[in-house]
Amino acid sequence: MPCAIRFDSCRSFLMVIALMSLAFPQLAIRAFANQIDDANTPLSKEAQDAGQPQTEQIPGIVKEAEQKRIQMIREVSPAVVAIFSSSGDGGGSGVLISPDGFALSNFHVTSGAGNFMKCGLNDGKLYDAVIVGIDPTGDVALIQLQGRNDFPFARMGNSDLLKPGDAVFAMGNPFLLATDFTPTITAGIVSGLHRYQYPAGTFLEYADCIQTDASINPGNSGGPLFNLQGELIGINGRGSFEKRGRVNSGAGYAISINQIRYFLGHLKSGRIVDHATLGATVRSGSSREVLVDQVVEGSSAWNAGLREGDEIVTFAGRPMGSVNQFKNVLGIFPKGWSLPMVYRRDGQKQEILVELAALHTDTELMEFASGGAARPSEKPGQPKPGQPKPDQPEPGDKPTPQEPPLEGHSEKPAEKLSPELKKLFQSKAGFTNYHFNQREQKRLISHLASLSGWRGATGLWKFAGDDAKGTSLSLILSPDGAGMQWGETPFLQPSAGANWIDEPPSSGGFLAAMLHWKWLLTEGPEAFSDVYYLGTQPLDGQLGDALSTPLYDALVLSKTGATMTVFFREDGVIAGFDFKASRDQPTCNVRFSSWGTLGGHPFPQVLKVSSSGRSFGEFTLKTFEQKSSTSSEATR
């Protein structure tokens, strides 16, 4: 049974060393293996050499490789973090990934360490760190070290390029040995790839992970796995132990860095990040094909046409040959992402786009997160400020039934924290650390400044243009509602009552979507009752490999039950938005393929509209008229 390996107490250190020594007598023997002069039939020249006492026969190429390795380890060591809970009763490892101090670790390490922790680097210094975001299902946590803007950091590699047999190096803080914070380095090879390790309940699932024989021991959790080039390719967190006790048994597992790339934006949002389900179950067919078992009616997969008995051919671009391969895909993407899928029915292949549904309810996530993490600034059971859903049960202080025991977390008194540090943590339901979400919200909202010319222009807007076939189009957005004439057909969406409908039909509610877009421009994010930063995601299932997938920052704004998610390119330009009138309705995807100037201000000129993976229309807006606001403004 594979277990997560958090190191809980320094006290057991000596005991563990003793046990470890007993468990690995062969290592002692090996140290002298070169010296054992045995009269054997040599297998080869190489074996013979190895069997002889070593002289100065080491080939130059070996010495050179060794020097390179030493150099690589010297270069990456400064980025390896020794994590200690602020009370000093536990800890683990981590790795810095940016100069401003962001570092990756395991959820099962930080959950025991509290919201603030102490992090040692190999410069011998101890830094304060604060929790940023957690992914309890994937066992990943993001923390930020404080006090420098020039932290050493690791370069991320491409874990999809690994092959079995590749040299890898695990670095970290096994058995909390590093009292001077220099990492322990263990070497090994890639023993297996795309491994699926079952979760404990629905949490701590290691999908598509890397298996290695490099020693991974308690305390290594959260630490980096490097390739020979010194690139970060995984986060170590688990091992198969069974009856040999909780020390390395030759099979350790690391979360692939490519999975973490997909989640990183979400982790930076300070949220409790969730994984996904397809809304359909699968099984193996008689010739190892992956067949759809049951599809939840109304799920994205259902809406896209997937039905029981269909054979899944590819998922997110990967061929499907086993249920594990299916789980490996599902396990590496955050909820809400849309993935391409090819299925076969009656010999015919169909390509669809499925939006991944949440694996957990908000309540489940919060219960798990608060059950594992100490919250110094609040007591469980007290009402929290700003809780948006008062009907949700309070996150309890008891662990969820499925979670493995994560004992030893500290209830650290808050008074030891400096005021500067305290400011870096803000608790809010559904968030690991709301402070970081606010920071990201501000960053994205600042991009809206270029659209500030629209502020206050709340009157009637009238656009004219045409679609891709040249059919004329006029679109009116007024305080009373939205209207559209497309060719001969009129469509209408009144504002009164906020009763958003799928108008025009099969657009996902394009008219309601445009009304919300107008509100964002004229009244700003303040016009929405709830605003948060979601993280990053690709648009419309456009997945490249993990390194080339274009990701967009997503800002979620809700108002009267409807939600719009606005996507920002890296340079701040808005690429479009999704609109969902309510949880059960299909999404209207509006993409801005080009920006122009209308009425003297920047405005998206070409709108591509689609819903449930089906294109609805491509509209080019050519003219714009504005009538000033009248008394009807108040009716909105």
Place this chain on the structure above:
Amino acid sequence: MKHHALHLQKLLQSSAWFSRNGIFRSGLAWLMSICFLLGGPQLLPAADDEMIAEVQPKLVKIFGAGGLRNLYSYNTGFLISSEGHIATIWNHVLDQNTVTVILHDGRRYEGKVLGAEPGLDLAIVKIEETQLEHFEIGDPSSGSTFPLAAPGTRIVAFSNMFKVATGDEPVSVIQGVIAARTKLPTRRGAYESSFPGEVYVIDAITNNPGAGGGIVTTVDGRLLGMIGKEVKNADLNTWVNYAIPISHLQQAMTEIMTGNFRSSKNTDDEKKTAGRVPLFHSTDFGIVMLPNVVPRTPAYVDRILPGSAAEVAGLKPNDLILFVGDELVQSCGEFLDQIGRLESGGKVKLIVRRENVLITSELPIPRKSRPPAKPLR
């Protein structure tokens, strides 16, 4: 250094390894922890992924009996003919008429045990297929032999340890070095291995649940040995990682494949006791068992001889014996086998179930000298 090396090797081969000398042991422990902390094994470049890709199709995953607590139900095996002959470890997983064999590409077969040599821990399983990638074993009588590798030889081990791989997933690959070539001291009764010859002791953790029947190759993919059982030293509580050199298995493999093998009867009890003369019988302790009539007779006590050690220890008729020492016994045969391999002197711990309560008792082991062992093969 040389002095230490010889000393250690001597330790492995002799009873000094099990010395209860505390000072020596703590020194050894310290030494080992240093070795461990210095980064463990493998200071040399990693294995070649092309070699690994070539070897992987010759490995199979075997699923069979077991599944109870601490008793895994899976083994590894390797193909030794294009017609589906598979060499694997002879253990409880093969205790059913057929086993499930899964090839590297996910193809699934019913496998039958064609033959076994319990004294070598070897079994040959057969699946019905042709044109399979495999290792050439060759006929030793026609001069085809497998040379022995020397200590210090770098190895790569392939096995489905911990059942990490299922379906078409490739088995786990780990690297290591042959640390020693030595006999496992079976005569002490401390190891449960029945293999009497020299084995490769490996510095990597090759012998995990399910790894038995896996292989050890050179870094260029030449077959060296079959990964052995999980073998534990009862005194030190340590596990030994070892592989049986193919050269020891070659003849039996060829004979079983060609049908010339003088097969032992593969019953539950004989396979355990083959090549071993039991030193004790349950009556030596005053325990009379229910007649061992079927292969899986449960280990129920029939009666207790008056005045015996068992009576003193409080054992009663109808007790179900579950453990002898730390070994789970699942049948009367296994119980008698465990009793048979006890060493003279000292005590043995028995755990029995009596009306759903587990009861532990300790019985002194009488002094007895062993009759001369029968030579093996």
